[in-house]
Amino acid sequence: MSTLTDSAPWQALIEHQAHLSEQSIRGLFAENPQRFSQFSLEAGDLLLDYSKNLCDAQTLNLLDALATKAQLAKAIDAMFAGERINTTEDRPALHIALRSPDRDTEYGQLVHQTLDQMESFVNRVTSWQWQGYTGSPITDVVNIGIGGSDLGPAMVYSALANYQLDGIRCHFVSNVDPAHIEQILESLDPATTLFVIASKTFTTMETMLNAQTARRWLLDACSDEKALAKHFVAVSANVELARDFGIGNNNIFPLWDWVGGRYSLWSAIGLPVALGIGMENFRALLAGAHTMDKHFRTAPFKENMPVLMGLLECWTLNFCGAESRAILPYSQLLHLFPAFLQQLDMESLGKSVTQNGSAVDTASGAIVWGSAGTNGQHSFHQLLHQGTHLVPADFIAIATSDSPNLEQHQQLLANCFAQSQALMDGKTLDEARAELIQQGLSEEKASTLAPHKVIAGNRPSNTLILKALTPQALGSLIACYEHKVYTQSVILGINAFDQWGVELGKVLSTDIFAELAGVGETSKFDGSTNALINRCKR
Numbered sequence: 001m002s003t004l005t006d007s008a009p010w011q012a013l014i015e016h017q018a019h020l021s022e023q024s025i026r027g028l029f030a031e032n033p034q035r036f037s038q039f040s041l042e043a044g045d046l047l048l049d050y051s052k053n054l055c056d057a058q059t060l061n062l063l064d065a066l067a068t069k070a071q072l073a074k075a076i077d078a079m080f081a082g083e084r085i086n087t088t089e090d091r092p093a094l095h096i097a098l099r100s101p102d103r104d105t106e107y108g109q110l111v112h113q114t115l116d117q118m119e120s121f122v123n124r125v126t127s128w129q130w131q132g133y134t135g136s137p138i139t140d141v142v143n144i145g146i147g148g149s150d151l152g153p154a155m156v157y158s159a160l161a162n163y164q165l166d167g168i169r170c171h172f173v174s175n176v177d178p179a180h181i182e183q184i185l186e187s188l189d190p191a192t193t194l195f196v197i198a199s200k201t202f203t204t205m206e207t208m209l210n211a212q213t214a215r216r217w218l219l220d221a222c223s224d225e226k227a228l229a230k231h232f233v234a235v236s237a238n239v240e241l242a243r244d245f246g247i248g249n250n251n252i253f254p255l256w257d258w259v260g261g262r263y264s265l266w267s268a269i270g271l272p273v274a275l276g277i278g279m280e281n282f283r284a285l286l287a288g289a290h291t292m293d294k295h296f297r298t299a300p301f302k303e304n305m306p307v308l309m310g311l312l313e314c315w316t317l318n319f320c321g322a323e324s325r326a327i328l329p330y331s332q333l334l335h336l337f338p339a340f341l342q343q344l345d346m347e348s349l350g351k352s353v354t355q356n357g358s359a360v361d362t363a364s365g366a367i368v369w370g371s372a373g374t375n376g377q378h379s380f381h382q383l384l385h386q387g388t389h390l391v392p393a394d395f396i397a398i399a400t401s402d403s404p405n406l407e408q409h410q411q412l413l414a415n416c417f418a419q420s421q422a423l424m425d426g427k428t429l430d431e432a433r434a435e436l437i438q439q440g441l442s443e444e445k446a447s448t449l450a451p452h453k454v455i456a457g458n459r460p461s462n463t464l465i466l467k468a469l470t471p472q473a474l475g476s477l478i479a480c481y482e483h484k485v486y487t488q489s490v491i492l493g494i495n496a497f498d499q500w501g502v503e504l505g506k507v508l509s510t511d512i513f514a515e516l517a518g519v520g521e522t523s524k525f526d527g528s529t530n531a532l533i534n535r536c537k538r
């Protein structure tokens with residue numbers, strides 16, 4: 001047992017769960033008419049309803065004690081103070097500095113200089129002063145990046161579709177599969193296309209190969225290397241490599257090692273977003289995140305949205321038997337949000353050792369998955385309702401819509417709320433049988449069919465409501481999840497800011513690539529890998 005699982009709050013939570021498991025969430029509502037007001041809170045433009053979790057006041061007391069024992073307050077201060085909390089890479093994790101209005105700190109100066117550089121560039125492009133090699137303005141921006149250099153900007157750009165500027169479209173290429181870039185370039189004109197090569201390291205294989213393909217595509221059209229300066233900009237912490245690629249100093253936007261890839265959308269990695277929605281809206285996104293940062297830093301744990309979400313995730317994973325979390329945005333514009341959260345959550349919390357190198361003997365992070373509602377209702381929700389896995393869900397709803405089609409928006413909300421209600425309430429055998437009899441079935445037929453209609457219920461969920469899908473609200477929502485992840489990492493004692501696990505596959509693929517590209521059959525690897533390579537070569 002580790003000091004965490006051995007601790008008094010952890011042991012008390014085990015006992016508490018045994019007691020609480022005799023209850024149901026539905027029963028807790030019946031007992032306490034004030035449950036919603038006690039188990040919900042607002043921060044910025046967000047409302048979190050966590051009343052549909054199997055938890056009571058004592059659960060919160062014990063989780064609060066667990067957070068205190070883990071010195072969460074100290075860890076939050078350490079992050080904001082710029083301490084080197086990313087210990088394995090010996091760096092701070094200062095994404096919070098990227099959205100702070102404070103210019104007067106060492107980091108603030110760098111951040112605001114870069115925002116100003118972005119602003120002047122965005123203004124030149126969007127006012128058509130920046131022209132391509134034929135003198136035409138830019139109509140299409142292609143971001144080439146992967147992981148944190150793709151998922152965040154792509155998700156935000158898509159979520160803020162209602163803020164997109166006329167005259168500029170953004171596209172996102174990430175996959176090394178040539179089909180991805182080819183499909184996008186097919187419809188574009190080299191003379192009016194701007195590429196943003198987004199890579200913190202400027203060594204990521206997928207991004208480098210796609211960038212070379214884009215470069216060839218442009219040069220095939222104009223045969224003039226000088227044109228590169230008009231069509232390529234880079235965002236990177238590795239200025240030297242960006243320069244070696246042929247990008248001029250003025251076209252390189254800096255990034256710093258104290259910004260993790262999956263936390264970088266607030267930096268110049270957000271350049272395609274700023275080009276697509278304008279700098280004012282990009283700054284509003286930052287302001288929304290900053291609002292959540294202040295809340296996270298100052299609110300007591302029991303009134304702190306990200307802390308509560310992190311503690312409840314720890315509760316469902318470690319004490320209630322859950323393994324995954326479904327992210328269910330009831331908003332088509334947020335359809336990329338689950339994919340973005342997958343990297344944020346799973347790359348941060350997918351760890352097996354603690355900061356001091358000892359084994360993690362608890363559940364680390366959840367398997368995060370999901371898709372936009374209502375589509376999921378017609379595919380995987382069946383398993384959520386009647387499968388044998390306990391899958392907690394985060395429902396994300398937008399209270400208002402920009403669409404004049406009020407009826408469809410209300411249907412969307414109705415379905416969102418119905419799903420969390422159904423997950424909680426379920427349907428008993430008696431209820432199922434009575435329903436069937438009422439529909440005219442005989443006693444015998446009703447009894448045969450009823451077990452198939454039973455829905456266990458008691459499945460936990462959170463519901464987050466945004467007043468509107470504005471840049472501010474979206475900024476707060478993303479920051480809320482970032483801090484939820486940090487909270488969990490502090491409780492578990494792990495480093496949320498490294499990702500050593502992704503390295504092995506990268507190294508192995510280099511050797512495999514050499515064999516695939518080489519002559520003859522290979523016998524260099526295990527039987528399966530050899531056979532797969534040789535089969536493809538044949």
Ligand code: F6P
Pocket residue numbers: 146147148149198199200201202203204207261262347499502
């Ligand atoms: O391989 C994983 C990873 O390092 C992510 O953490 C990162 O977001 C992504 O690759 C892209 O890295 P880069 O921005 O350096 O190209």
